[in-house]
Amino acid sequence: MKILFLMRFWPYFGGGETVTRLLIGEFLRRGYEMYVAYWWDRSENRVYLDNDKILKFKMTVPSPSSTNDIPSSCYETVFLQLADLVDKHNIDIVINQWWPYEIFKNSLKIPLISCHHLSVMKKESNYVKKVYHHIFPRRFYAKAFEKLNGLYKVSDALVFLAHSYQCEFEKYAPSFDKEKKTFFIHNPSTYSGDTAKCTDKKKEILFVGRIYENHKKVSRLLYVWKNLLDLGYLDWKLKIIGDGPDLEKVKLLSGRLNLCNIEFLGSKDPYEDYLTASIFVLTSQVEGWPMTIVEAQHFGAVPVVMNNFSALNEMLSNHSGVIVDSSDPQKMALEIAKLIEDKKKMALYSQNAIRQSKLYEVSKICDDWDDLIKKIIRKFNENHLL
Numbered sequence: 001m002k003i004l005f006l007m008r009f010w011p012y013f014g015g016g017e018t019v020t021r022l023l024i025g026e027f028l029r030r031g032y033e034m035y036v037a038y039w040w041d042r043s044e045n046r047v048y049l050d051n052d053k054i055l056k057f058k059m060t061v062p063s064p065s066s067t068n069d070i071p072s073s074c075y076e077t078v079f080l081q082l083a084d085l086v087d088k089h090n091i092d093i094v095i096n097q098w099w100p101y102e103i104f105k106n107s108l109k110i111p112l113i114s115c116h117h118l119s120v121m122k123k124e125s126n127y128v129k130k131v132y133h134h135i136f137p138r139r140f141y142a143k144a145f146e147k148l149n150g151l152y153k154v155s156d157a158l159v160f161l162a163h164s165y166q167c168e169f170e171k172y173a174p175s176f177d178k179e180k181k182t183f184f185i186h187n188p189s190t191y192s193g194d195t196a197k198c199t200d201k202k203k204e205i206l207f208v209g210r211i212y213e214n215h216k217k218v219s220r221l222l223y224v225w226k227n228l229l230d231l232g233y234l235d236w237k238l239k240i241i242g243d244g245p246d247l248e249k250v251k252l253l254s255g256r257l258n259l260c261n262i263e264f265l266g267s268k269d270p271y272e273d274y275l276t277a278s279i280f281v282l283t284s285q286v287e288g289w290p291m292t293i294v295e296a297q298h299f300g301a302v303p304v305v306m307n308n309f310s311a312l313n314e315m316l317s318n319h320s321g322v323i324v325d326s327s328d329p330q331k332m333a334l335e336i337a338k339l340i341e342d343k344k345k346m347a348l349y350s351q352n353a354i355r356q357s358k359l360y361e362v363s364k365i366c367d368d369w370d371d372l373i374k375k376i377i378r379k380f381n382e383n384h385l386l
Helices: 015-029 072-088 127-135 146-154 163-172 218-230 247-256 271-276 291-298 329-341 343-360 362-385
Strands: 002-006 009-011 033-038 040-042 055-058 093-096 112-115 157-160 182-184 204-208 237-241 262-266 279-282 302-306 322-324
Touching: 002 015, 002 072, 009 015, 009 033, 015 033, 015 291, 015 362, 033 072, 093 362, 112 146, 112 362, 146 157, 157 163, 157 362, 163 182, 204 218, 204 271, 204 291, 218 237, 218 247, 218 329, 247 262, 271 291, 279 291, 279 329, 291 302, 291 343, 302 329, 302 343, 322 329, 329 343, 343 362
Parallel strands: 002 033, 002 093, 009 040, 033 055, 093 112, 112 157, 157 182, 204 237, 204 279, 237 262, 279 302, 302 322
Antiparallel strands: none
């Protein structure tokens, strides 16, 4: 079987690229032929040992913009490049990770699976918006669902990262019909093999992610840390791993708040830091299925996460993390303090986190993808024989 993934960046940028590399590696082990079509090179200053079994094709597009998209005037040209690639290499199925739905206004004549990487419904804090959403949910989300509706219409399958997201789309999307084209598959764990022991842990709190304030809200994390320092946890350390457009702003805020015991470690492999961290913190406003939570669970670092996306209840089930039902940094600091003070609870949650992470081993997640791909190809062929 020949599978083609569509990416914006390759080989690095964020979770989508990491997931794709993991899946491609597993598919190669299963004997499939793997292809990647992408727009822009991106290394994130990492050394990447490329797999020469992956056939890669860089599309002819303008340089990336601030939105990391290409102009709509390029859509037709990109589609023609893609159609030529599909035809020349006899591709069996295309998995669209990031490309806009407008590119696919014409059919590729083979099955297309599209993926949605974020939560479907944004949690509103504004009371008036909450009431409006409750009374007129479809109207409230009409604009937000525009791209999802487009992906749904042009694709043979639309894949979400969590069951809750699939249910939200089916309930509120104006384009949803009774034809079963929606599915969910979780992201796999980045790491495999041995995990940390609770006795290896240090008094460290860890954040790993892109320093992008619009989504990740790292500034909230700094206020959480300030509250913890004010509570007297001066023997603990906060480690921030990641790079992004707002890194300097975050560092300036750290200085203005006079924060101590904080390290900005830049973009790096967080493996060693996961091993020693006791707690992993995420303060994002928007997420999909954050791989960093699964990574932290794999190493027994207990996730403490603000409840701003519905998949969180799936990720942190079985007491494998702490959900903070507030975006208030002070309340989050108090929840972290409770965890620090209750050593038995910390140890229990750490072990539960490790067990939870085993659900997301790449071989298990790839089984789900394998089954879906074969199902969609079979259905596509049946429909085109009619």
